[in-house]
Amino acid sequence: xxxxxxxxxxxxxxxxxxxxxxxxxxxxxxxxxxxxxxxxxxxxxxxxxxxxxxxxxxxxxxxxxxxxxxxxxxxxxxxxxxxxxxxxxxxxxxxxxxxxxxxxxxxxxxxxxxxxxxxxxxxxxxxxxxxxxxxxxxxxxxxxxxxxxxxxxxxxxxxxxxxxxxxxx
Amino acid sequence: xxxxxxxxxxxxxxxxxxxxxxxxxxxxxxxxxxxxxxxxxxxxxxxxxxxxxxxxxxxxxxxxxxxxxxxxxxxxxxxxxxxxxxxxxxxxxxxxxxxxxxxxxxxxxxxxxxxxxxxxxxxxxxxxxxxxxxxxxxxxxxxxxxxxxxxxxxxxxxxxxxxxxxxxxxxxxxxxxxxxxxxxxxxxxxxxxxxxxxxxxxxxxx
Numbered sequence: 001x002x003x004x005x006x007x008x009x010x011x012x013x014x015x016x017x018x019x020x021x022x023x024x025x026x027x028x029x030x031x032x033x034x035x036x037x038x039x040x041x042x043x044x045x046x047x048x049x050x051x052x053x054x055x056x057x058x059x060x061x062x063x064x065x066x067x068x069x070x071x072x073x074x075x076x077x078x079x080x081x082x083x084x085x086x087x088x089x090x091x092x093x094x095x096x097x098x099x100x101x102x103x104x105x106x107x108x109x110x111x112x113x114x115x116x117x118x119x120x121x122x123x124x125x126x127x128x129x130x131x132x133x134x135x136x137x138x139x140x141x142x143x144x145x146x147x148x149x150x151x152x153x154x155x156x157x158x159x160x161x162x163x164x165x166x167x168x169x
Numbered sequence: 170x171x172x173x174x175x176x177x178x179x180x181x182x183x184x185x186x187x188x189x190x191x192x193x194x195x196x197x198x199x200x201x202x203x204x205x206x207x208x209x210x211x212x213x214x215x216x217x218x219x220x221x222x223x224x225x226x227x228x229x230x231x232x233x234x235x236x237x238x239x240x241x242x243x244x245x246x247x248x249x250x251x252x253x254x255x256x257x258x259x260x261x262x263x264x265x266x267x268x269x270x271x272x273x274x275x276x277x278x279x280x281x282x283x284x285x286x287x288x289x290x291x292x293x294x295x296x297x298x299x300x301x302x303x304x305x306x307x308x309x310x311x312x313x314x315x316x317x318x319x320x321x322x323x324x325x326x327x328x329x330x331x332x333x334x335x336x337x338x339x340x341x342x343x344x345x346x347x348x349x350x351x352x353x354x355x356x357x358x359x360x361x362x363x364x365x366x367x368x369x370x371x372x373x374x375x
Binding site: 014026037039043047048053070073106118129143160163 | 172173175176177179180181183184185187188189190191194195197198200202203204272273274275276277278279280281284368369372373374
């Protein structure tokens with residue numbers, strides 16, 4: 001396969017799966033600029049390792065791995081070191097300005113909550129929300145299926161508690 | 170209706186305003202990566218180049234060996250210089266190997282542990298370097314007190330060994346402190362994002 005067709009194939013795949021990358025970026029960043037930065041870095045890393053993706057695993061599994069690895073370990077300028085989770089709770093309008101056009105309040109609330117999770121918990125939450133099978137989660141993270149099941153139950157409980165708190169509050 | 174279920178449904182059907190066209194994606198791919206590991210390797214290469222060109226940049230570099238000779242420290246100064254270079258090359262190879270081995274296609278757990286190895290290597294490198302500098306400075310200062318005619322005369326004149334030792338101690342801590350800070354800022358920049366990952370890795374295992 002020539003490199004030209006390879007690149008075209010990759011861009012088509014990325015283009016049709018870009019919402020997955022957007023979800024990761026939205027989970028791991030706090031504003032539009034950081035989102036775009038991470039999107040770019042994930043795209044570059046995906047393209048660089050594209051020749052190693054030999055169709056052994058599903059395209060989405062491979063994408064989760066590269067995307068999450070990149071998001072967890074990317075060098076980020078930490079100039080705005082304020083606790084966003086607290087800030088966002090109090091000033092939702094600022095968040096709406098940073099992430100323009102996000103209409104669904106429930107999703108906006110969910111993302112705000114997820115922002116304060118640890119990096120690994122973010123990864124677990126993504127895989128849970130994406131309704132992945134335990135085997136695929138285990139393969140993505142490099143843990144056993146049993147462990148993956150335990151972790152999914154934990155995340156599920158955490159999300160449920162969050163929803164209950166919200167309704168009570 | 171189950172709230173969690175509806176949340177999951179919304180999650181599955183969410184859309185994003187920004188949709189990159191093929192053209193835009195192509196442009197994104199032309200930009201430079203911001204990966205930290207790459208920078209740690211580049212820094213060590215820059216440092217090696219600086220070390221190698223150092224003797225030629227500093228005007229009286231080779232004459233300083235004459236001074237060490239007068240203190241009976243000629244062999245010592247040569248061997249610490251050589252050890253410094255060996256150390257640098259050893260760590261550069263390690264950084265390079267890490268750089269090659271780190272792969273975003275690994276599982277998240279593997280990826281995190283490779284990253285942590287890199288951080289360990291950088292920390293070791295910094296500690297070894299500061300250690301050698303500390304030993305070198307202490308030995309040179311000690312011998313200077315014994316053999317440097319100016320210092321010997323000063324000791325006799327002022328009759329205050331304690332004061333001289335104090336000044337020397339201060340000087341050494343200052344030099345080590347400056348180098349420590351330098352390393353902290355230069356390498357620390359790229360290590361910071363890797364720092365928190367240690368806890369994360371424990372998280373993934375429990």
